[in-house]
Amino acid sequence: MTENVRIGRARSTAPDLPELMGRVALGDQQAFIGVFEAVSGPVLGLVRTVLRDPAQSEEVAQEVLVEVWRTAARYQPARGSVMTWVLTLAHRRAVDRVRSEQASSDREKRVALLDHTPAYDEVVEQVESRLEREQVRRCLRGLTELQRQSVTLAYYRGLSYREVAELLATPLGTVKARMRDGLIRLRDCLGVGV
Known part of the structure; x- marks a missing residue:
């Protein structure tokens, strides 16, 4: 299955996403722009469904796209499409944020309880x-x-x-x-x- 990057309404002769990812893995910034344009919308949409907070969603989406840039060499075409790989990264990062926020909230509740718990020997x-x-x-x-x-x-x-x-x-x-x-x-x- 090939994934083409669309420019405007017509299909261009632009390279497909797996080829772009290969170039991003070599540090090609222009190729990353193509990947970014293709995946940023779906990434933000997925992250928003998990987090529901627009500000946190944008922050996590940005973290995911930075991770795509840094870890592009880890992408393996045989294991799935570029979009699947990127959305998997996005979902994991969003779930990690939810867990982190929950753990932080739980810690704050425990600290508040300790402040109100009478000390005993x-x-x-x-x-x-x-x-x-x-x-x-x-x-x-x-x-x-x-x-x-x-x-x-x-x-x-x-x-x-x-x-x-x-x-x-x-x-x-x-x-x-x-x-x-x-x-x-x-x-x-x-x-x-x-």
Whole structure:
């Protein structure tokens, strides 16, 4: 498939895009003008559909065209047309811009959250948590065996009263009463207000 550069309305005898790209790869500025005229419109159109911001779209389109000039030697005709290659560069660059803008926005949000997050001392937090666990263990040791088993099965294993009663082979009413008494004793031991 050949890609011809059009001048005016009639087809000229101007070289096709792959030939122009070959000359651009050798540093031919006149050939680049032909490539530029052929691809700049589609590049800007594609970039605008991705970015939607006209100013950023023009900036990215310009970056793409500079990249075409700098990397023309990388174009391989066997892998596709010049237009496909250039539009692929444009799409990648536009998507990179979107990702960059999103990452920047996310960073700003994280920084804003950190500014409003109260500072805390991680070591103090760990020590307090450990002390609370030790106090709960000490208070659990102060319960009767049936109270401790009932509370442990219900609150640490998530079993219902009925499941606790079946597991301990104890009447449901007894389990409920022992659990209520155990929780009251835990509350008093831990110093938790009602």
